[in-house]
Amino acid sequence: MMHAAVLHAFGQAPRFEEFPEPTPGEGEVLVRVTAAALTPLARWVASDRDFARGREVPFICGTEGVGELADGSRVSFGVVRAPYGAMAEYAVAPQRLCTPIPDEVDDVTAASMMNPAVSSWNALAFGAKLVPGETLLVLGATGVAGQVAIQVARLLGAGRVVAAGRDERVLARLAENGADAVIPLGQSDVDLAEAFRRAAGEEGYQVVLDYLWGRPAQVLLDALPRRFMVSREVRYLQLGNSAGSTISLHANALRRTGVTLGAGSPPPITQLQELYAQVMTHAANGNLRVDRDPVALADVESAWQRVVSGRRTVVIP
Ligand SMILES: NC(=O)c1ccc[n+]([C@@H]2O[C@H](COP(=O)([O-])OP(=O)(O)OC[C@H]3O[C@@H](n4cnc5c(N)ncnc54)[C@H](OP(=O)(O)O)[C@@H]3O)[C@@H](O)[C@H]2O)c1
Known part of the structure; x- marks a missing residue:
């Protein structure tokens, strides 16, 4: 026994x-x-x-x-x-x-x-195919997975990283982990939408990692700028649902924003092992x-x- x-x-x-x-x-x-x-x-x-x-x-x-x-x-x-x-x-x-x-x-x-490092590395490098210099928004950045995703994004060369989360004490510490801007989720829908738009800057978000779904995702998707001719893609990876399992998704939130939804599926075992080895090297060096x-x-x-x-x-x- x-x-x-x-x-x-x-x-x-x-x-x-x-x-x-x-x-x-x-x-x-x-x-x-x-x-x-x-x-x-x-x-x-x-x-x-x-x-x-x-x-x-x-x-x-x-x-x-x-x-x-x-x-x-x-x-x-x-x-x-x-x-x-x-x-x-x-x-x-x-x-x-x-x-x-x-x-x-x-x-x-x-x-x-x-769990958090291998999944976020996989999501950013292979799911979203993050290109160095791009702007990333992490929804649920105060969780363990979100915090590690910010560090991984830095290692992969993200240009700007915007961190959105609920717990304001943790949010305040995220700049140490490499966040360029933080967005508290505990504001009204109107204010939150404005905060998402402001933090996106001129170029907007190229990649979103979403560990929350629910209200934060709904407000974000409704807040993204809508254009008749969409020229930019927003690679949106849905990874978790800590804030809710369902949202109401307006057709224009996909057709007029350039959002492409994905889920960052697990990689094949050999790729997973290579990823894990990389993660361990960065953990040993203190980068993660x-x-x-x-x-x-x-x-x-x-x-x-x-x-x-x-x-x-x-x-x-
Ligand atoms: N698909 C994948 O590969 C993958 C990998 C890792 C994790 N996940 C999923 O991602 C989610 C987070 O994982 P984790 O490891 O970061 O968990 P965690 O460390 O336990 O963190 C949970 C997160 O959820 C937030 N949260 C909970 N209820 C919320 C609400 N109503 N509104 C806004 N935020 C809320 C918490 O916010 P506060 O702490 O700010 O209150 C915290 O950021 C889980 O659903 C997990 O299953 C998926």
């Missing part, structure tokens, strides 16, 4: 309990877990049977982590086989989803970086960072119920 964060009912917090140790199957390896991030994806899978990708309770929470293989090497891993998960002393992971971690990067850094809160696995139930803006909880078995 081992200790693990075990979910007994969808929508509730997992409990610190004993659970049978996993045995690796074909193509899998056994990982001694050293750190596992509490990501929105991990919460999502535990929130509702429809999102659980076929899992039935009880199962172990956590979709990705960091740990040690039998030969002593350190890897980041993704978990796919229920009922096992990353928030446990041991996990099983497909060999192909294990990526080496350089010695210079500690376990908590590697665990906190994997995430504010994180390590918590003991034994405290997972209370940590699960605590959400601190802009910080990533990392569970340590």
Whole structure:
């Protein structure tokens, strides 16, 4: 038996309990877990049977982590086989989803970086095909993913980065991460629309990374300048829905603004591994960072119920 964060009912917090140790199957390896991030994806899978990708309770929470293989090497891993998960002393992971971690990067850094950095790098470089010098708007810049996206955009040569978010204390710190302008979301729709227009400058936004959807996306899409002859594209990547799952989309918000909607689909595994290696190099050099809160696995139930803006909880078995 081992200790693990075990979910007994969808929508509730997992409990610190004993659970049978996993045995690796074909193509899998056994990982001694050293750190596992509490990501929105991990919460999502535990929130509702429809999102659980076929899992039935009880199962172990956590979709990705960091740990040690039998030969002593350190890897980041993704978990796919229920009922096992990353928030446990041991996990099983497909060999192909294990990526080496350089010695210079500690376990908590590697665990906190994997989801936000790989996804934003993929979205900016391959989804939006950001060209150096272009202007980027990040909707949801106060979240961990948004904060990392700003840093990645700087590494990829973005010209201007505009950061929009809800928590004003976190927003005030974002200039340190490379934001050129910040937009608080807690203003009236009219004022918010004006703030989006003002921050866009003469050239407008070429790329939007949207982690929120809901009201902020609706106000933005209604605020973009409409022209009969559209000469510029706004590459809009829809990545998350922290502010709402639906919006009302006027036809002209696409036809007259040059907005092209995309979703930044996950890259093939080989590309993902190359991306991860790049991310780790930048983490080792201090070019990418995430504010994180390590918590003991034994405290997972209370940590699960605590959400601190802009910080990533990392569970340590
Ligand atoms: N598609 C992908 O590849 C991908 C990758 C990473 C994340 N995501 C998704 O992106 C979203 C954010 O992820 P994260 O890692 O940044 O999560 P996080 O660190 O937990 O941050 C959540 C963010 O949502 C904001 N938020 C929540 N409710 C809001 C509301 N009603 N109005 C405005 N803002 C609101 C929070 O704002 P405040 O903190 O300012 O209150 C914060 O910026 C999640 O939906 C996640 O699933 C997608």
